[in-house]
Amino acid sequence: MKTEIRPGIYWVGAIDWDLRDFHGYTTPKGSTYNAYLIVDEKVALVDTVKEPFKDELLARISEIVDPEKIDYLIVNHLERDHFGSFAGVMEVAKNAQVYSGTMGRKGIVDVYGERWPVTAVKTGSTLSLGKKTLRFIETPMMHWPDSMMTYVEEDKVLLSSDAFGQHVASSERFDRDASFDPVAEAKTYYANILMPFSHLIQSLLSKVPELNLQPEIIAPDHGVIWTDPGKIIEAYGRWSRFEARPRVVIAYDTMWGSTEKMAHLLAEGVMDEGGVEVKFFNIRKSTNSEIISEIQDAKAVLLGSATLNNGIFPPVGGFLYYLKGLRPQNKIAMGFGSFGWMGGAVKEITARLKETDMEVLDGLEIRYPATKAQVEQCRETGRMIARKVKGGQ
Structure with missing residues (x-):
C-alpha cells in the first residue's frame, strides 16, 4: 500500500519481516528498505530496495505512476539493501537519468561501466522537478564513502539515507503511530552501525x-519516518558526543562459574x-548488538572472561573484536576474570581495551577458589567503579 508523506512524496519501500542479522548486528524485529517517489512535472525515485x-x-510505484515514467533515479547510498534493485529498476525506467554523489557515481561505474549515464552531484547541487526542488548533501563515511542525503526544499523533507534509521519491520510508517519506541530502536541502530562515525555526525549536525536545512520530516532508509525530527536530532547529538549516564555495563x-x-x-x-x-x-546468552546498545550511553564497561589456553574465552574475544570496531569513547573500562592453574585472560582483555579510546583501569584477576579477602576485593572494586x-575517586 502506498503511503503519502507530503503531497506528491510517497513511501514506496519494502518490509523485510524475516531479517535477523545485518553485518553481524542482530535484528530480531526485521527491517524496512525505504524508497521514496516524488511526483511533480518530473518524477524522481530516491533509492531502491534489496x-x-x-x-x-x-508494485508500490505502479499504484502511483507507471514506473516507465520515472525521469530520475537518485542514488543516496550504494549498499545493496538500497542499491540492490538499481539495475532492475533501470531496465523498467529505461529513460531515467541517474544522479548520485561523486563517490556514488564512481561506484556505479565500477559495477556497471557506462551502461547508464550518471550525473555526479556535490553538496549544494540542485535538481528541479517542476514545483519541487531537490538539494543534495554529500555525507561521506556516514557510513560509506558514497553516502549522501536528498532534501526536498519546498516540503522540508530530508531523505536521510542510513542516518536516523531503525531496524524494525513495521506496518506503521510514522514515528507518531509506532507501537514501539522509535528512539530506543534508533539508539540500537546508532550504537551498532554509526558509533564509529560519531565525529562526522557531530560535524554534520x-x-x-549553514546548509539551511530545516526539516519538518526526516525520512530514513530504514524504519519509521520522523514527523518530530527535533527529537531524533537531539538524540544523535547526545550519542555522537558520547554523553554518558551513571550506568555500568558488566x-x-x-567456564565453571567463578568468573560469573x-x-x-x-x-x-x-x-x-x-x-x-x-x-x-x-555474553553467550545475549547478543552483541543488545550489549552495545547499553554501552552506547554507559559511563563504565566491565568485561570478564575465564582463562582458556592462557587467553580469553572465545565468546569474549569475539565481543571485544566487535567492540573495538565501534570505537566507543568517554568511558571507563576494566577487565576481570578468574583462572584455575594459569591466568592470562585479564591481561589480554586489558591490552585489547587499550586499543580503544576508553580510559582503561588495571584489571582484576583471581585464582579459583576466591578467598574471603578476594570476595571483598571484588565488591570494593565495584564500589570504586x-x-x-559519579565523578569521585
Missing part, C-alpha cells in the same frame, strides 16, 4: 544551519555505592 524485494517496490563469559561469581560481586559493589545503574549480561562513574 534485490529480492524489487517486485514489491515496483553543526553544519545544519558483560562476561564463564566475580561479575555478581562487582555488580553488588556498584549497587552498594548507590546512584549508579547496572546492566548485566552473559561506581565512585568514578
Whole structure:
C-alpha cells in the first residue's frame, strides 16, 4: 500500500519481516528498505530496495505512476539493501537519468561501466522537478564513502539515507503511530552501525544551519519516518558526543562459574555505592548488538572472561573484536576474570581495551577458589567503579 508523506512524496519501500542479522548486528524485529517517489512535472525515485524485494517496490510505484515514467533515479547510498534493485529498476525506467554523489557515481561505474549515464552531484547541487526542488548533501563515511542525503526544499523533507534509521519491520510508517519506541530502536541502530562515525555526525549536525536545512520530516532508509525530527536530532547529538549516564555495563563469559561469581560481586559493589545503574549480561546468552546498545550511553564497561589456553574465552574475544570496531569513547573500562592453574585472560582483555579510546583501569584477576579477602576485593572494586562513574575517586 502506498503511503503519502507530503503531497506528491510517497513511501514506496519494502518490509523485510524475516531479517535477523545485518553485518553481524542482530535484528530480531526485521527491517524496512525505504524508497521514496516524488511526483511533480518530473518524477524522481530516491533509492531502491534489496534485490529480492524489487517486485514489491515496483508494485508500490505502479499504484502511483507507471514506473516507465520515472525521469530520475537518485542514488543516496550504494549498499545493496538500497542499491540492490538499481539495475532492475533501470531496465523498467529505461529513460531515467541517474544522479548520485561523486563517490556514488564512481561506484556505479565500477559495477556497471557506462551502461547508464550518471550525473555526479556535490553538496549544494540542485535538481528541479517542476514545483519541487531537490538539494543534495554529500555525507561521506556516514557510513560509506558514497553516502549522501536528498532534501526536498519546498516540503522540508530530508531523505536521510542510513542516518536516523531503525531496524524494525513495521506496518506503521510514522514515528507518531509506532507501537514501539522509535528512539530506543534508533539508539540500537546508532550504537551498532554509526558509533564509529560519531565525529562526522557531530560535524554534520553543526553544519545544519549553514546548509539551511530545516526539516519538518526526516525520512530514513530504514524504519519509521520522523514527523518530530527535533527529537531524533537531539538524540544523535547526545550519542555522537558520547554523553554518558551513571550506568555500568558488566558483560562476561564463564567456564565453571567463578568468573560469573566475580561479575555478581562487582555488580553488588556498584549497587552498594548507590546512584549508579547496572546492566548485566552473559555474553553467550545475549547478543552483541543488545550489549552495545547499553554501552552506547554507559559511563563504565566491565568485561570478564575465564582463562582458556592462557587467553580469553572465545565468546569474549569475539565481543571485544566487535567492540573495538565501534570505537566507543568517554568511558571507563576494566577487565576481570578468574583462572584455575594459569591466568592470562585479564591481561589480554586489558591490552585489547587499550586499543580503544576508553580510559582503561588495571584489571582484576583471581585464582579459583576466591578467598574471603578476594570476595571483598571484588565488591570494593565495584564500589570504586561506581565512585568514578559519579565523578569521585
